[in-house]
Amino acid sequence: MAVRAQALPHDGLHELAGRTRPVAQAGEQVLPVLPCLASLLPWAGLRRGATVAVTGPGATSLALALLAAASAAGSWAAAVGLPSLGMVAAAQVGVDLARFVMVAPGRDWPTAVAALVDAFDMVLVRPSGRPPAAAGRRLVARARERGAVLLVHGPWEGADLRLRIDGSVWQGLGQGYGHLRRRRVEVVGEGRGAAARAHRARLWLPDDDGRPASVRGSPEHARAGPTAVGARAG
């Protein structure tokens, strides 16, 4: 399409289409995710109903990064049992603070998460203590039925995808000068089903401006994009 159409009417139409499009069609099975993270996820996004467990140093930043794109697109997200979550970091990564709710559940976090899973697209939870295995399975089943993504900060058996941060190096600090600028991490993703094969990715988490980015020159940087779906199909 080499000819550029008249800018004004198309812009108006595009804007109107953007405003009237539903947030995320129920038929859409996958919530959008930042392009640098797409290579880690076997579905090139967060599949509705999936359970993802995030562990390792930097797990909080990675969990916020996973929420960011869908939240900015209009999905609601909740964080349960994370009283010390940094909201400025969340805003910098791209989470929309008007649709991001923190819940302090006390001891009965499974009930709170079950109530939230009904209405929220993404629920991030840090379990305090181990829930009885049956309650955990019920939560996962309920999330799958309602089409909500359950992100667990910490280990969780039975997760569809487990993301583990293997190594992290902060850059920017000298011996008495500078300030923390960015961190290079290596993330390993493994899980069940489509995620059975382990993937590794090197990321800046965060980059200089607070957002995660792929490390240039790494194979993930070349793959991270809409073609990732095709590349992953093999």
Next chain:
Amino acid sequence: MGGDRQAERTVVVWCPDWPVHAAGAQPHEAVAVVAANRVVACSVAARREGVKRGLRRREAQARCPDLRIVPSDEGRDARAFEPVVAVVARCTPRLEVVRPGLCAFPTRGPSRYFGGDEALADRVVAALAGVPCGVGVADGRLAASLAARRAVRDDDAGRVGGSGRLVVAPGETASFLAPFPISALERPALADLLVRLGLRTLGDFAALPAADVVARFGLDGVSAHRLACGLDERPPAGREPPPELVVQRELDPPAERVDVAAFAAKGMADELHGRLAALGLSCTRVLIEAETEHGERLARLWRHEGALDAAAMAERVRWQLDGWLAGTAVEAGPTGGLTLLRLVPDEVGPASGRQLGFWGGVAAADDRAARALARVQGMLGPEAVTTAVLSGGRSPAEQATLVPWGEPREPARPGAPGDGPVRIDGRVELPPWPGQVPPPAPAVVHHDLLPAEVVDGDGRPVVVGGRGLAGAPPARLSVGDGRWATVVGWAGPWPVDERWWDAAAHRRRARMQLATDDGAAYLVALEGGRWWVEATYD
């Protein structure tokens, strides 16, 4: 459809541009109140420059460069309207408030008491000296409110923002309404259609036979037609709402703060709405009664143009309590906490069913989320569900304010993380906060600081001298009672001396960033002689 019953004679008191008045504007100042980037109210001086309701903010500023922009705040409008309501309520027992700036009451009793409609209107105007208002008396609320607007405009020719009154004689309402344009009905969709059909004034519309109107426009058109003819909008239902629709709750311990009572009112409004919906009814007028432990009562009637849903009812409870608890110049506020709240649906009608937006994507998701959060708040308490607002501050903990769900999202201190002040029209809107921790922001912020120990190569705690220099480079760090980690990189110290003029709020701390050999990084601060971890860059 009911007979041709004459509409009830009503007095409407209208304070023009009430949001501007509530914002404290001076008489000759050009002020516009803006909500969602559009002007909702403007002062007389601004209107003379061409600023109108519905303009975008930029366009309004282009038309009037001296315009002062004030953000819209319905709570403030309601609070400021409370003294006006209290004064008008002295003339009549059956006052109903439609919205801040507009209230109405039937003339039957007060008119006889004060000796006629004109005398009553004059008395109201005199009682409200100091507040520019228009008082209109006519058959029916629509005619009376149009008369109130006309009253102010006639007087406007001479003075700026005067008060006035206009009485439409009984039976002349139809001829009074005839020259008004269709837009006075405030039904934009129907008005658009009527104008395109060639009916431009209420008189043209009223001249149509009622049977043809119902055939062409349906029930909605019929109610508009009745209004245009000067009749009641809908024939009176003729029955009292059944007593089991009253929702009452006792607050124990007595509520001293508005948000505690407002939270209880939210639950009550939901319950009332549920009961009404189960009977297929919707409420257009609600009586909100509040009682304190010392027996003081405040009862107020609230009417809404459409039907009052649960959120609107809860909002009106908040407005009423805000205005009352703040106290007014006319009568002092209550002396005790609130012990009793009662919601009584005063006027109910058949529920017409909610019309969901055609493109209901965003609104439906917001509704579902709001309902789930209300349920979770019911389980865990209102403080357990919070959202964050970016606010001003130097440390990551201060830069986000946590606001309970349902409360207005306002920052604790103005400003936002970032650099530099934000100036609008030459005035600083958002103050700068020099000395902020540079980005990127940490992902874990410890509101209760974690005790830590930072030692130098010899094992002695690192001190920061009076000049802000570290005594010796930090070598090892231990967080809480954890194991010792070697420090591979550090920066700082960045000393901050906040509020040195206030003995109670004075804080002196020196911050440093430390990176350890296991890939972690911390923001530590020395305060009161010992080290604390403010945030972890997790």
